[in-house]
Amino acid sequence: MSPTSYQTAPPRIKTGFRPFRTVAGGPCCWRPLTMWCESYGRFGMLSTGWPEKSASDVTGWISAAVSALLGFIGLLRFLTLSMSHMPDYSAATPTDDASGPLSETALTLEELVYQARRNEAIARKLFDIEIDMLRATSLSGFVDRLTERVRDRFDLTEVWLVLTDIEDNQRIEAMLAEQGALSERLLFSTVDFLRLTDNPDQPRLVNNMDEMQPLVPVHLRRRVGSLALLPLELDGRLSGALVLGSGQADRYCPGMEAFFLAQLGIKTSAGLTSIWAREQLRHLATRDPLTGLPNRRELETTLDQELGRVNRYGQPMALLFIDLDDFKAVNDRWGHDAGDACLRHVAICLRELLRRDDRLFRFAGDEFIVLLPGQRHDDGDRIARRMQDALARQPLRLPEDDVVVRFSFGVSTIEPGTALTPDELIRKADRRLYQMKTSS
Ligand SMILES: Nc1nc2c(ncn2[C@@H]2O[C@H](COP(=O)(O)OP(=O)(O)OP(=O)(O)O)[C@@H](O)[C@H]2O)c(=O)[nH]1
Missing domain, CATH: 3.30.70.270 (Reverse transcriptase/Diguanylate cyclase domain)
Incomplete structure (x- = not known):
């Protein structure tokens, strides 16, 4: 289920209590209570009552009988509505996207539970990806693991890395080539990257693919309908992006919440900075500085x-x-x-x-x-x-x-x-x- 489909048809049940002063016009010897529920705009009502003091007159007994009858009808209505519209949490695998929390402001209890489960599942996936990144012992291992895991975990068409042509990246490119990283998940771009990313601190979600063609590997251009561009920083400089490509045109749309995508971008930037620092140290220790050959x-x-x-x-x-x-x-x-x-x-x-x-x-x-x-x-x-x-x-x-x-x-x-x-x-x-x- 994509976030779009979730947002357009949320399962919705509201429950609540409110004191109801009088029922059937009886005197206040009964304190009826009404419980209402709402599902897709339809209301059910559960009404019940209890005596505040002993009822002595006929009106009191009539009031009690009406309350009980209303309560019985309301209970039936409540149960019917609740059962027919309760979200099926067992079937909901709220884990299929790295997009952010739902944007609705008034969330019901069920929605909160659903969302909490969904967020927890996404957080767990991000955690697994982070652990995988940390386990990488080489730059090529880092790139291969990262792109493969993100693609598989979030059920995407493909995930790749775009690096700009700054000097540091040329050294990264040389090292990746030497280590034999999967070249189909790597792209080196000379386009004005800053212009394409808009805001280097925020993911950019795009489903108009025309302007993004230079950032999509040729073999994927027909298969990708929308993409998320997660800017990456290396040592505090914008150096490229992790790109999540989906075959669905509505998977990533401009304006969608992108909290988890931003988190993934931050974790990837930190992981890349760390593995690159380690690689440079290893390079220094194992290379002859004069010829660049292994020592x-x-x-x-x-x-x-x-x-x-x-x-x-x-x-x-x-x-x-x-x-x-x-x-x-x-x-x-x-x-x-x-x-x-x-x-x-x-x-x-x-x-x-x-x-x-x-x-x-x-x-x-x-x-x-x-x-x-x-x-x-x-x-x-x-x-x-x-x-x-x-x-x-x-x-x-x-x-x-x-x-x-x-x-x-x-x-x-x-x-x-x-x-x-x-x-x-x-x-x-x-x-x-x-x-x-x-x-x-
Ligand atoms: N320019 C330069 N010279 C170096 C470097 N490392 C070693 N040498 C020099 O390489 C020379 C090696 O001399 P030898 O071992 O006698 O070798 P050779 O002159 O080729 O003699 P044969 O091996 O017998 O043919 C020495 O003069 C070193 O000072 C370096 O990094 N740069």
């Missing part, structure tokens, strides 16, 4: 995982240990900055030559390590020689000279079923590298 520390973690995969999936893995030749001479002849540029140049060239599953690390100084999952010794050797040739064909262009960079390498491999530690695998490759250095 030796990250290599240790990755090698542990990869060695586990070798035995789990029965696939070999090759490791290349690469050491630049005469790198010291680059520093000595052209200066340390040229040496740095040379290391960056090597990192870019080697990365371009690798496949998606291969991993390149800066191990130390002028040493690099490449992991080649699924490859044996001969494959590793062939790949390394191809890299040598490619690097030799792409000299580093300095203002004064072109510098041809060469390297030596050693290959080690691990086959499924063999027990090798990460250190042993690296040392084996290092020994072969040494042989190549000394033989050339």
Whole structure:
């Protein structure tokens, strides 16, 4: 049930008591009480009475009899109306939307109960989503979990994230791409986002989709009839929106109450800020600042995982240990900055030559390590020689000279079923590298 349908046909039963001074014109020896009920504008009445003092005259007894008769008719009417219009709470799953509380001001008891149950269910869903967000250990995990959970929990067509093209977001984009986040739930937009969101503090509900097309992924444009745009802040700056897309055109309409959507936006902004801060710290700890490659520390973690995969999936893995030749001479002849540029140049060239599953690390100084999952010794050797040739064909262009960079390498491999530690695998490759250095 959508909030719209709930708001247009609320089940409504009113009950109340009021003293009724006289019934059937009798003297005040009886104090009748009338209970009324209202359902969809129809009234029922329950009237009853009790003696204030002993009735001694005939009028008093007539009054009592009339009261009792009215009471009986009223009771029947009350029960009939109550049973036919009582809301079916067991069937009502007041949880299907993140929109806010009903806007009616005069709420009856039943409506309050219904609304409380509905709000509680929505709050529980938001809480579950928040817990899921907190459990995410990576930025891509955060985005995937968030969009999937919100979509499933609130029965939406799709949920996606739109990020603006500010500098921070480009770094987020690069990290998400590297981590393989679900790209169909991510959109990077260069449109004037502030204009589209109206008020960056409030969700925007839209069912005129024309102006929103740039914020809807192409494959969803025909399927989405209305959407809720929840502005997201990263470190206090508007950086995009979480977009909830529904196939129903009346699910999100301008002017609807959006209290819970605003809550979801706030929680998402807080979650995004927190995971991004964690990712940046992790990035600092595991990346080499000069080349941007994963560092030796990250290599240790990755090698542990990869060695586990070798035995789990029965696939070999090759490791290349690469050491630049005469790198010291680059520093000595052209200066340390040229040496740095040379290391960056090597990192870019080697990365371009690798496949998606291969991993390149800066191990130390002028040493690099490449992991080649699924490859044996001969494959590793062939790949390394191809890299040598490619690097030799792409000299580093300095203002004064072109510098041809060469390297030596050693290959080690691990086959499924063999027990090798990460250190042993690296040392084996290092020994072969040494042989190549000394033989050339
Ligand atoms: N510019 C720059 N130089 C670095 C960096 N890290 C290490 N080096 C330098 O890299 C050089 C490595 O020297 P060596 O280990 O002798 O290596 P090499 O000159 O290539 O000699 P071979 O390996 O025997 O061919 C040293 O001079 C280090 O100072 C860095 O981050 N930037």
